[in-house]
Amino acid sequence: MTIPPYEIYALKYAGPFIRPASMVTWFMDMDKTTQIHYYIFAIRGGKETFIVDCGCAPKLAQERNLAGYVNPAEALKRIDIDAKEVQNVVATHIHFDHISGLELFPQATIYLQEKEFNFWMKNPIAQRAPFLHTTDPVGNHYLAGLEGTSRLKLVRGDKRIRPGIELLLAPGHTPGLQAVAVHTAKGTAILGSDAAHVFSSYRTDIPSAIITDLIAWMKSYDKIRAKASSLDLIFPGHDPALLTNYPKVAEDVSRLA
Numbered sequence: 122m123t124i125p126p127y128e129i130y131a132l133k134y135a136g137p138f139i140r141p142a143s144m145v146t147w148f149m150d151m152d153k154t155t156q157i158h159y160y161i162f163a164i165r166g167g168k169e170t171f172i173v174d175c176g177c178a179p180k181l182a183q184e185r186n187l188a189g190y191v192n193p194a195e196a197l198k199r200i201d202i203d204a205k206e207v208q209n210v211v212a213t214h215i216h217f218d219h220i221s222g223l224e225l226f227p228q229a230t231i232y233l234q235e236k237e238f239n240f241w242m243k244n245p246i247a248q249r250a251p252f253l254h255t256t257d258p259v260g261n262h263y264l265a266g267l268e269g270t271s272r273l274k275l276v277r278g279d280k281r282i283r284p285g286i287e288l289l290l291a292p293g294h295t296p297g298l299q300a301v302a303v304h305t306a307k308g309t310a311i312l313g314s315d316a317a318h319v320f321s322s323y324r325t326d327i328p329s330a331i332i333t334d335l336i337a338w339m340k341s342y343d344k345i346r347a348k349a350s351s352l353d354l355i356f357p358g359h360d361p362a363l364l365t366n367y368p369k370v371a372e373d374v375s376r377l378a
């Protein structure tokens with residue numbers, strides 16, 4: 122059986138942000154700065170659409186004063202996707218910039234790693250300062266309320282959820298981060314989310330500075346690189362080149378594959 126290819130879109134919803142370069146390339150270039158954007162992603166093919174990550178909720182974006190913020194639902198409208206009707210969301214990890222916009226997708230089934238859910242929802246360590254800083258208690262409360270309902274699918278490890286779409290457990294940045302392997306016309310592409318913040322990390326083996334398990338992170342690099350058809354098809358979570366190096370299909374939206 123031949124599997125029809127999917128297309129992948131990157132939608133910038135906030136940024137640019139100026140950050141120390143060492144934040145995205147661990148302990149490198151400590152005296153330099155770099156730019157990052159915040160994104161959500163869409164996978165389209167056949168009759169189905171999958172949204173990868175939900176972005177930041179409007180209220181939290183205001184509280185955190187996010188530069189260049191656009192409601193992720195508005196960004197999706199630019200490619201004719203109605204967030205209210207989206208049926209499938211893959212949440213890569215429980216950092217506020219990736220998951221606090223969950224309520225924008227009221228119909229969606231959410232795919233999340235069980236390990237990730239259990240850490241942020243149930244482990245008291247997640248309430249300690251370095252973790253608390255990266256998460257959103259309000260959004261997490263909404264997510265916690267979905268436990269045990271048909272809307273939340275807690276995944277254990279790697280799982281093919283459709284022909285041509287596979288979730289890959291890729292911890293390191295967070296305890297249960299997942300990447301998404303997607304069958305495209307160019308081969309198997311990986312939406313890596315924050316398994317690396319920028320493209321160069323997959324070539325240099327350097328992680329970002331936000332780490333829960335560095336050894337696990339290295340193994341996740343191996344897994345992702347082995348799965349992708351080429352290094353050029355591994356897409357990071359925050360690199361401005363996601364927007365500038367690919368065909369533009371709408372304002373701040375590019376087609377990656």
Ligand SMILES: [Zn+2]
Pocket residue numbers: 216218219315358359
């Ligand atoms: Zn992120």
